[in-house]
Amino acid sequence: MSVNVKQLAAEKAVEYVQDGMKVGLGTGSTAYWAIRKLGERVREGLNITAVATSQASEDQARELGIPLVAFGEIDHLDLTIDGADELDSRLQLIKGGGGALLREKIVAMGSTRMIVVADESKAVNTLGKFPLPVEIVPFAWEWTVAKLEKLGCRPELRRSGDKLYRTDNGNYIADCHFGAIASAPVLAEQLQGISGVVDHGLFIGIASMAIIGKQDGSIEIIEGETDL
Numbered sequence: 007m008s009v010n011v012k013q014l015a016a017e018k019a020v021e022y023v024q025d026g027m028k029v030g031l032g033t034g035s036t037a038y039w040a041i042r043k044l045g046e047r048v049r050e051g052l053n054i055t056a057v058a059t060s061q062a063s064e065d066q067a068r069e070l071g072i073p074l075v076a077f078g079e080i081d082h083l084d085l086t087i088d089g090a091d092e093l094d095s096r097l098q099l100i101k102g103g104g105g106a107l108l109r110e111k112i113v114a115m116g117s118t119r120m121i122v123v124a125d126e127s128k129a130v131n132t133l134g135k136f137p138l139p140v141e142i143v144p145f146a147w148e149w150t151v152a153k154l155e156k157l158g159c160r161p162e163l164r165r166s167g168d169k170l171y172r173t174d175n176g177n178y179i180a181d182c183h184f185g186a187i188a189s190a191p192v193l194a195e196q197l198q199g200i201s202g203v204v205d206h207g208l209f210i211g212i213a214s215m216a217i218i219g220k221q222d223g224s225i226e227i228i229e230g231e232t233d234l
């Protein structure tokens with residue numbers, strides 16, 4: 007019987023959620039399982055409040071009866087559980103394959119802890135095989151894309167059918183094919199220096215722990231410097 011490795015990792019992460027916590031809900035097919043499990047625990051009496059990183063996750067949480075709170079009502083979160091497209095052993099991440107990177111970064115950076123949940127295919131030695139999603143404003147996007155190209159990548163504007171893809175914030179995503187990224191912090195700084203770039207999918211120094219589900223049914227945990 008094949009193991010659902012995403013579910014395995016996600017459900018392990020939910021064990022870290024305690025009564026009274028304010029929780030950030032990630033986005034994607036792995037975070038989906040964490041939200042599902044949280045819904046189960048809420049039905050069993052767990053008392054939490056949550057914010058979501060995408061419309062899809064918000065809808066799922068609402069359906070499951072997870073109490074959602076407005077950002078104006080809280081000033082921080084205790085724990086965020088979210089997926090990743092790639093992660094390395096230093097807990098540097100590429101996120102945004104599902105287009106939610108900006109909201110995900112705002113929520114993760116407002117959290118005391120962030121647990122990344124992933125299957126083993128996401129764990130890499132060097133980030134960059136997965137094209138780096140960069141959220142850009144539609145205004146003068148051609149100029150922004152040209153500047154991205156100058157950083158040494160092949161940017162590809164994400165499409166949704168015959169239209170350009172729009173994020174939940176109304177922006178475009180440029181998927182930037184860099185190949186192996188020599189220094190994620192240096193690249194992050196370069197990206198932040200481009201006007202027109204809203205944010206990018208490099209998460210550096212944000213995750214506190216990664217829980218990686220494996221096909222043999224085991225789980226690998228990588229702990230960062232900010233421990234749980």
Ligand SMILES: O=C[C@H](O)[C@H](O)[C@H](O)COP(=O)(O)O
Binds near residue numbers: 036090091101103110
């Ligand atoms: O924008 C999407 C998010 O960054 C996801 O967390 C990421 O793409 C991983 O998604 P999945 O768990 O579906 O592979």
